[in-house]
Amino acid sequence: MELSYYPGCTLKANAKNFETSALAILQHLDVTVKELEDWYCCGVCFSQTQDNLMQQIAPVRTLVKAKESNRRQLLALCTMCFNTLKRAIEFIKNDKEKRDTIHQFMDREDTKFYGDEVEVIDILTLIRQIGLDKLKAAIVKKAVDLKVASYYGCMLLRPQEIAIDSPDDPVIMEEIITHAGCENVYFPFRTECCGSYQIVSEPEIVRERARKIVGSAVKNGADLMVMLCPLCYYNLDEVQRDIQEEDATFQPLPVLYFTQLLALLMGLKPDLQDFRLHAIDPRPVLKRKGLL
């Protein structure tokens, strides 16, 4: 299996442990990922306007590069990138008139992108495609009664047309977690927004969200929480420190990238993961559960 890979900016900067762990597990599962030779920022937030086509060009440029790579699937690890790229494909596919206008703008590219040539894929769907049995076979470490809260956030589930699973009641993360030998913790806030980019200008919104989401996972007995978005990660990990400062009774919860947990369960060298980057140190719980 071979596919293109689009890292996006954050995975090359603040979320290195996400990238290294993800690439390590994929290699372990015999999947070859080839980073696009030349890529641009995806634009982060898909523009929701009808009349401003300039904003759509950033993701389309990347999709052109993916098309030129001659590989059908394009892996986007960061869910923000996944959402933006996948919505760009929908946009290009469904509005011929606007597609033509975008093509006119993009006079420096030789390749024209029409929407069907590239499939953007997230790592959860990819693991499903690789096969849950294969995943199960790759797991070597037995986690001792590890209760995992899977947090989806927004970008994998909304809007409906790009959702990888039911927006109301998704199961894909839990399914993988079960196959990896851990116990699932259902918590009602697993699909709710963390506050997103409002961390920049309205941090109190994010604090409120983090308190609810983390609190709900803790209440339902989670030992740790896993996720796939570097922004959710920041909002739910780093922000816990701010909450702790305000509220001594707050019970923190270690947060990991989904792929970090899988890498540990596969017995891959823990030193490829820099646990010092975590605001809430996951090492005590990982040790307790036999993963370190």
Place this chain on the structure above:
Amino acid sequence: MSKNKTISAHRISSDRIDQLHEISGVNVYACYQCGNCSAACPAVEFMDPTPHQVIRKIQLGFIDELTTSETPWICAACITCTVKCPRGVDIAKVMEGLRQIVLRSDFEHGHLCDIDEKMRKKLPQIALIGNFRKTIL
């Protein structure tokens, strides 16, 4: 000044409604005010008016109240409202439309240089760019 607002044919056919429609492409008249968007919105407690009230005010032509309110800037574009709407009203796009109406005359909402240096280094890039995309034209 009276707190009551007059509804008039003139107001409900305001071209500002058309302008918003042109930017967002959303037909707000499908809304029957079930409030599911507001019930589900993760930031609703910071909003006034709340999402369903935003849609109602657009139907009534009170666009000025919306462009001067904080609601569109509180919205985190999580799209929960849109997927919840039983009538297919894309509320997230309406919020974007309102932001754009403001930005297209003011260029910027808030001040980017206000972000402190330490924070800027710590924050993930997508947080910063996401924020810029929503607050600068």
Place this chain on the structure above:
Amino acid sequence: MKRVGVFVCHCGINIASTVDVSRVVEDLHDYPGIAYIQDYKYMCSDPGQNLLKEAIKSEKLDAVVIAACSPTLHENTFRLAVQTVGMNPYNCEIANIREQCSWVHKDRTVATEKAKRIIRAVVEKALLDESLEPIKVPVVRKAVVLGGGIAGIQAALNIANSDYEVILVEKQSSIGGRMAQLSETFPTLDCSQCILTPKMVDVAQHPKIRLLTYAELADVSGFVGNFKVKIRQKARYVDWDKCTGCGLCIEKCPQKVASEFDQGLGKRKAIFTPFAQAVPNKPVIDCDNCTYFKTGKCRVCEKLCPFEAINFVETDTYIEEEVGAIVVATGYDVYPVLNMGEYGSGKIPDVVDGLTFERLLSSSGPTGGEVRRPSDGKIPKEIVFIKCVGSRDPEHHFPYCSKICCMYTTKHAMLYKHRVPDGQPYIFYMDVRAGGKGYEEFYQRAQDEDKVLFLRGKVSKLYQDDDKVVVCGIDTLSGSNVEIRADLVVLAMAIRPSKGIEELAKLLKISIDQNGFLTEAHPKLRPVESLSAGIYLAGCAQAPKDIPDTVAQATATAAMVANLFAKEYLLHDPIITGVDEELCSGCGLCVAVCPYDARKTNREKGLVEVNEVLCEACGACAAACPSGAAQQRNFTDEQLNRMVRAILTT
């Protein structure tokens, strides 16, 4: 050649002011085929009609053309008139020179010319019109009613009381349907079973009703007045002729299963009657759950039965019957909570649908009428009702209003309050639709007397938190988001047509609408007929409706059936399309375009055969026929071609 008489009406000045009537008479006087032509001020008046009759006799006319107003107005009048002097009514034709000529043109010359064209064309048709007799079809005066809920019961009783035989087919082992599951009924709060069971008994005892329960329609053929139905009698494994319904077998059966009648809240045995007042009150063995069928051991019921009624080797049997009419009253299911991801997908035990709550309220239910929640049997102190769940949601579920939820939810809250006076009921609603006799008053009573708190808005999400269900909703009237930590949540799920409706509709060749309900022939004027003659609809199979509406519709349906059965013969319009066997090659092109299955290819004979009774006379087959073998009576190819030419000749 036939002698055709033409009568040009002035209609006072309505025609004569723009059409020069005497000019028309003069110009057409020598038109080939017109044997006689005359004008008159008002042809439809008594003197006008007498003039027509006299002329037919004196001029020995074979056919007449009345040039007057639209045929929708007086075609029948004139056809009746000519019949009194012995002319076949199909030899009387109308040329519409008023609505489609004099009233829409101003120029007298132009209108006169057009009137002549119209008359000439109709004369050409009349020249070739055949005398026709209505097709007589005998009617089997016996009906089959599919579904033994309140709709089917009401329809069957009414048809039987008109002295016609009825076969009532029900798939469960007892009749009663959904209504038997209900607690008390709005707006009067009388007990559902108390008003239903006497009717069930009436059905069982009625000499004109043959009751077939645990049975379903397997096949149907034929047409209005003459259907052949094949009914599958599912194996009951109990010989009901021997069984007295003593209930010993049920008592001793060791196998317990969740009771469908109690919506899974209570238990029944593997040999069971669905509920205590079942009609017929005789058990069947559920072979999927019976220990003997599963393991080959047990047979306790067989050993204990004093009447040797248990028969483990019984098989399905088929009953064939001829009937004249079919009533479809197959009822509804509630949309499963499983489909509501945001409400826990059915995984939260204390989130139940409305029908389940009916069982919790029912004095014959699993809790004896005490409101106790499923998870731990506690009496809920705060209870949330949510309306429009799955209904009015075109984006995710169904666009339509389920109609009964407003009232039953109000009733639920009210009954809850009566059972648990210190409890607090909340109802999340979007609109209250309380149209109906006594309904609005009932709703007001729930608000002001029972202090049910109505919150206007949707609930975005439910989740379990400790032993509570957290309800996240909104009250749009105050603009506040609300969170309620409820003990029990009741969802007013959308009403769906009952399972199997698509297959049944296919079998009966009747259509279903975009929401899955059966389609009535006309939404206003023919609400109880299907589009196929002889097949009628009643109850929720057609659309969601409450008990009063269902009973009214079922009564109307029975009246339609009695109407059909009142005559020995059906009279069918004879302008049907036949087959000229000499010309037909059996290609079957006409068969494919017939919407009524009136045409069938006979492979042995190599030609197409027509069932004249099924033909509705659209003529699509005649246009499809490449050889001219299919000719519509009085609309033949030759007639139409000659009409075209008559219009074009000057």
Place this chain on the structure above:
Amino acid sequence: MFEPKIVAFFCKWCTSAGADLAGTSRLRYEPNVTGIRVMCSSRVDPEHVLDAFRNGADGVLIGGCHPGDCHYQTGNYQTLKRVKLLKQMMTDLNINEKRLRLEWISAAEGKRFARVVDEFTAEIRQLGRIQYTPL
């Protein structure tokens, strides 16, 4: 001015009733269209239409119920299919396909009936007299 001769087939249930409504509403429209009332537009055989052209019709108008409203469930769909094919055949026969028009006109559309007749008459007037040469 050229006065075209136009033959029309109207279904009994919708278009003919629509024409009656135009009459009771006293609308005015061009007199060139003369209608033949059939039970359903699907009764119209392509042969009738070609026969009309052969006999000097400058235009043929067929009126049926709106899709989904056919009194005979699917008749108007049959008509639609046939008219499409017929138009191709007309092109092959060197008859301008615009000389045949199929319109859905309901019993409530008196105004639409009048408009269709006027528009079609104007269109045929512009196309001029039919030049039909048998193959």
